[in-house]
Amino acid sequence: MATAAAPAAPHTEVIPWELFTEKMTKAGLSQAAQDAFKMNYEQLVAGVTGLVPDADIEPVQELPRLEELKAEGADLKARSELLRQTAVLKLNGGLGTSMGLERAKSLLEVKNGKTFLDLIAEQIKHTRQRHGSNVRFVLMNSFSTSKDTKDYLSTSHGDLLAEKDVELVQNMSCKVDAATLKPATYPDQPDMEWCPPGHGDIYPSLLGSGMLDRLIADGITYLFVSNSDNLGATLDLDLLAYFARSGKGFLMEVCERQASDKKGGHLARRKTDGRLMLRESAMCPDGDKAKFEDITLHKFFNTNNLWVNLQTLKFTLDVSGGVLPLPLIKNKKTVNPRDSSTAPVFQLETAMGSAIECFDDAGAVVVPRSRFAPVKTCNDLFALRSDAYKVTEESTVVLAAPEPPLIKLDDKHYKLVDQMESLAPAIPSLFHCKSLTVKGPVRFEEGVGIRGAVTLTNSTAEPVAVRSRTFEDTEVNLSQA
CATH class of the missing domain: 2.160.10.10 (Hexapeptide repeat proteins)
Structure with missing residues (x-):
């Protein structure tokens, strides 16, 4: 599992940045992808710890709840119009290697002969038919899942595959040699010099591919994002109506932490600017572990079901120079993960939920545990x-x-x-x-x-x-x- 950047002394040797830019340009990575990697790399070189003590944050104790939002309601005509302005994006870059799979995890049969992908596709079609509204559908694939996914869609759901912008391909990230901080090399299998950048890559992928601008030009304002292996993460119209009504740029679905969740991350509010943020276990100083695990103090965790206003995202990216300043996740492995004798490397990743701290008007809403039902094991x-x-x-x-x-x-x-x-x-x-x-x-x-x-x-x-x-x-x- 990836961990937040651990304490480290700044690296004093000057690394020619051109080594990375040449490699990424040759691989066809967009400027947005390169800029995002550069921000991560600069955090690595600077020895950023990412530690957030309890003294720097305030607990989040009260939030709106989905059951309260349902009571507010919205007429069907208004919801149909909202759907026409909405896209559903499923993160589909995982292979499910921890379960022994070697292709897209979403192609695993779940129930009654249906795969994750079948159920997701049928949900989209049902929503369109019921509400008479052509809600957009996007799959964010990785370089490992793109072909398998498209091959399956071509035989089972060819109508979806033929639609505009149905696929957003996740960028690749250079593995960094842990000893030299230069681009990792592995001539025997050059593909292993690259790794996924984490689902925080959704933002540079949307920007660098041009899809963000195309969706906005097509009248799409609201984006609902969730993991393809979370069968509870359906397009909830009450949440959509609330998000649109709130005018917020970013909304996170959270669940109440239970005893089994105490080791996992939680939602908090940063004292310096009042913004919501996520604190993962590796971001907590040892002296604050007891408070971190106190589920009555820090009550909520991120489901990774997110709602994003695309126009606000575009503005926020423009203001920040095209890169959201997401906290670095530093994952130390070997360049060939199946061979522990190969050179140690850093994989630099980000998480999409951590973008909650990049928006002035971000919010969160408490949802039932049924909306967080990932198949991880x-x-x-x-x-x-x-x-x-x-x-x-x-x-x-x-x-x-x-x-x-x-x-x-x-x-x-x-x-x-x-x-x-x-x-x-x-x-x-x-x-x-x-x-x-x-x-x-x-x-x-x-x-x-x-x-x-x-x-x-x-x-x-x-x-x-x-x-x-x-x-x-x-x-x-x-x-x-």
């Missing part, structure tokens, strides 16, 4: 494929069970998708499941039901199959059964 996928969730007529995936099941599968046997699918050819019924913990290789076949809190253990190396059986509030050692 096979535990998440296992639950989604069960009867605890269902696909609606709008092609959204919602909880069907009384409560979401908590799934903890043994990482040694279920971490990768192909492992999970091999051991779970049939997902058990989880409709009445509170929690399921699996230790060791357990193979789920037809007719299995889980009710209440269940722990299944197999202490042997060989998978134990279970079929046509219901487990309820029990702990069972299957290897002894």
Whole structure:
């Protein structure tokens, strides 16, 4: 996982900037992309720590809530007009490598034979049909996901692929040699000299590609951005109406932190200028860790569901010289991430949510946890494929069970998708499941039901199959059964 820039002494050797500009220009990177990289690189060389002590911020205790906004309402005609001014952008640059995938994560089957991309496409079409409004659709692909995604769309949703500006391609970022701070080199596989710049690249990508100007020229004012693996992040018309009515340039959806979220980042307000900001764990000094983890003090976390006024974004970029001053995320790896003996490098990244501090009039709204349902692990996928969730007529995936099941599968046997699918050819019924913990290789076949809190253990190396059986509030050692 990427971490914020750690304390470091400024680098005193003068690095010829031309080494980077020549490399980026040769690769076809726009001026906006190069300027954004330069800002990140200058933070790296200067040894910027990014640390934000509690003394410099104020907790955010109260925010508007989505359920309150729904009560305000808006007539259907007004909403249809708003949709004509709106684009939905899905971040689709991830490969899902942590789950063992080697192509776009959005092409993974989620439920009923549908992939993330199928469900997203069908949601867009449903919204258009229901409201008679051609809301725009954009996928932000990376150089790793572009081809796979477009190939899939051409066979499954060719009508969307044929639309104007349906793809925004994420920039590449130079890996930086950790010893010399020069461009990293790896002649055996030159592609490995590059890395993704993080989803904060959305802003230079929009600007440098010309898409920002084209969207504004086409009458698009509002942009809703979310991750393609977050099936809860649908285009909510109440939020859209509120955002338009507020006149804000930037709006972040946040959820209330729970005990399981205390290690993650939170929303805060900077004392120096009163602006909202995000503080991640690596930005917190050691002495403030207790306050950082106090969920009654710092109550909200970023869902990465964002609303951006494109005209305000354009103005803000112009004022800041074409680059939003986003905090640097410094990720230290090896130039070949699969070979620890290769040279150490820095990957310089930014996060799109941190742009909240770049807008004078940014806001946040508290949304239900259902709008934050990312599929990050096979535990998440296992639950989604069960009867605890269902696909609606709008092609959204919602909880069907009384409560979401908590799934903890043994990482040694279920971490990768192909492992999970091999051991779970049939997902058990989880409709009445509170929690399921699996230790060791357990193979789920037809007719299995889980009710209440269940722990299944197999202490042997060989998978134990279970079929046509219901487990309820029990702990069972299957290897002894």
